[in-house]
Amino acid sequence: MYLLLIGIVGLAMKYLEMGPVADWSWWIVLSPFALAVAWWAWADASGYTKQREIDKMAKRKQDRIDKQRDAMGMLKKRK
Template identity: 85%
Template sequence: MYFLLIGLVGLALKYLEIGPVAAWSWWVVLSPFALAVVWWAWADASGYTKQREIDKMARRKQERIDKQRDAMGMLSKRRK
């Protein structure tokens, strides 16, 4: 995501010819977009994004379980 934001800022600065970015090559300005594509390809191929999603769902599930146990007056294993 950061590569995409850097690329958008660089693109805007190059297009509007602001600061030293105006003198940079288009290859340099557009390179963060290529890096974003490489990052997303690696993250999907390695399972990084899937593992983060699984961890997020497991955390939500545990929070629901803890909330239900608290509502029933039972102490969760984490709070003992």
């Protein structure tokens, strides 16, 4: 996400000829987009994205369980 934001800002600055970016090559300005594509390809191929999704769902499940235990007046499990 950060690479996309950097790319969009750089693209806008290059197009509007603002600051030092106006003198940079288009390859440098567009490189954050290529890096973002590479990051997404790696994250999907390695399972990084799926693992983060599973962790997020497990945390939500545990939070739900804890909330129900508190509502029933039960003590939380000790880890």
